Amino acid sequence: MASDILIIGGGIIALATAIELKIRGCNVTVISRDNKAAATTAAAGMLAPDAEKILPGAMRDLCLRSRSLYPEWTSKLEQLTGINTGYWACGFLTPVYDVKDKNEQDNHSYWLDFQTIHQYQQGLGEEVIGGWWYPEDAQVDNRALSRALLTAAQSLGVEIKENCRVNGILISAGQITGVQTSAGVMSAEHYILATGAWTNELFPLPVYPRKGQMLSLRVPDFLTELPLNRVLYGEEIYIVPRHDRRIIIGATSEDVGFTPYNTPSGIQSLLQNAIRLFPQLKDYPIEEMWWGYRPATPDELPILGESPYSNLTFATGHYRNGILLTPITALLIADSITQHSSDALLEHFHYSRFQKNEKSSTPMFTHSANFSNGNIVKSNIETRLSLSNSSVAPSDLLQIAGKSFTSRLMTGTGKYRSIEEMQKSVEMSGCQIVTVAVRRVQTNAPGHEGLAEALDWGKIWMLPNTAGCKTAEEAVRVARLGREMAKLLGQEDNNFVKLEVIPDAKYLLPDPIGTLQAAEQLVKEGFAVLPYINADPILAQRLEEVGCATVMPLAAPIGSGQGIQTAANIQIIIENAKVPVVVDAGIGAPSEAAKAMEMGADALLINSAIALARNAPAMAQAMNLAATAGRLAYLAGRMPIKDYASASSPLTGTIN
C-alpha cells in the first residue's frame, strides 16, 4: 500500500515528524540514506535559546515553545521505549573574559560577578571575570534521543527504509508524483523534505553545510563527583557534561562544504578554548572525535511549511538549533499537514522569504517574484525575438522540442569578469537561450551568484546543463535539479537539459556511453535532452533514436577556441540529423561561427569566445551577426566553387 506521507531524511526532525503524523493516524514512511551522517548524531544536544542568544522575534518564540515541550515530550518517549534520553534541565553558565560582555539582566539571565561565579562553579579558568547564568536552558543526549525516536517510530508502525538514497523528486503537473530512490520509485500522497545540509541535492533551497568539529572527554574514574553539573558556554566553545561521565566539547564552525574529517587545527582550537575555560580538562582522557554538517540558511532560520508544490512540505535548514527545534517542528508540520491549517509562526519560516530580499546573497532565490504565490511568468521569448535578428525571415524559426526561437545563437554565463559584463554580453548576443551550470549555481561559484536576478528569465529560456558530472548517474541527478531550478525561475514548463557527461578534466571530452545512458533515462523522464557529444555521426544518430531533442557536436575541445576542427564529421551529422544540430564548443571567432552556420548547422552555442574576448559585449554582438549572416547565407545557397576565374561582368553584349 502506498504511504500517505513519505518523509525524506535520516535525522531526528524526520523521525519526530513521522511519529507525530503516525499518532494522528497517517500511514508514514521515512527514507533515510545514512542516519549516522545526520547533524543529529554530531550535535551536543543543547536546548539553549538563552545562551545561544536567540534574539526576540519569531525564532525566539519558536525556540522557547520547543524548549518548553521538551520535558513532557522526552518523558513520553522514555515511557514508550524505555530509553533514557538524557534530558537534563541543567542550566547554562556563560563565563566571560571581558567586562564588555556584561549586559542588562532579565528574567531569564542573571549576571554573576567574579566572586560569585568562581564560588558557584569551581575550577573555572582564572581569566574568567564573571558570567551569565541561564537557568532555563537545558540539554538532551541527542544520540540517545535519536535512538528513542527510532525505536518509538518503529514500535508505532512507521516504515523506515534505511540505507536508501533518494536520487530525485519526480514532478508532474505541479505535483510531486514520487521519489526516485536506490530501491526504485516510491510514492505517497504527501512528501516532507527533512534532508538538512543535503537539501540542496534534491531541491534548490538555499541550505548549505556548515561543518562543526567536536570531541568528547571522559571524567576520570578517580573523581567520584561530576566536576560539572551545568553546561559551560564560552567564546566559540561549549562544554556539555553528561550524566554518563562524558563531556562533549564543541564546536568549530567552518564554511568548507562537505569536507570530511577532523583536522589538527579544528581540534587544537577546541582544546585550547576548552582548557582556558575549564583548565582541569587538560588531563582528561579523550574518548572520541567527530564532525558534522549544520544545515545553514542565509538568514540562519529554518525553512518550514509550504513549498511550491501543494503536496510537499519543507522541514529543513535548522542550522544550530535542530535538536532544540525538533518537537515544535514535528508538531507544527504534522498539524499543518493533517489539519490543512498553518500555525501563524510558520509564516516567518516560509521558503519564499528568499525571493523577497533583493540584497540577499542567496544565489537562486532572490527577487524572482514570479516564484512566490505560484505565479508563473509566461515565457516572453517572442518579445525578445522581435528585438533581435531583424533580418531573419519570420518563418525561419529554430524549433527545439516544440519550442520556437528566432535566435540561433545560444550563450552561457561562465568565465565572465563581472556579472555586468555577462548581462551586457547576453543582451548584445541577441540570444534567447542561455545555458547555466546547475552545479555551479548550487555551489555559488564565481559568476553564478545572484543568477535569478542577473538575467530576465521571463525573456531568456534557461538551458540547465550538467557540467561537472562525470557519470551518467550524476548527470541524471543534476538534470533533475536543473528542472527544479528552471521552475523556481518561473519556467514551469521548462524540461530542457544540456546533457554533459565528462569524465576527465584535461581534455573535457564527453563520454559517449555515459551520455547515451543518461540521455535514455532522461528522455524516459520527460526531459528535452540536448546532449553535448564528440562529433560522432553514429552516436548522434543513436541519440536521435532514443529521443534527444537536438545533438550538440563539438567543433573543438571546450574553451580551446581552435575553431571547427571536426568539420568533416559535423557535415555528416548535419546531413543525417532530423533534429537540430547545435555546434557547441571550440568556436573562437565570428568567422568560424558563420562557417558552421553556412555548413547548415541549426544553431551554435558559444561561451568562451565571447566571455574571454577583450570586449565581451562587442564580441557577443559580432557572434550574433555572424550566426545570422551564416544562417542567411546557408538559406540563400552559396555559389559553386570553380577552378578558374569567371569575370564579374559578363562579356556578352559588350561593344568591341
Ligand code: GLY
Ligand atoms: N548549537 C550548537 C552548534 O551548532 O554548534
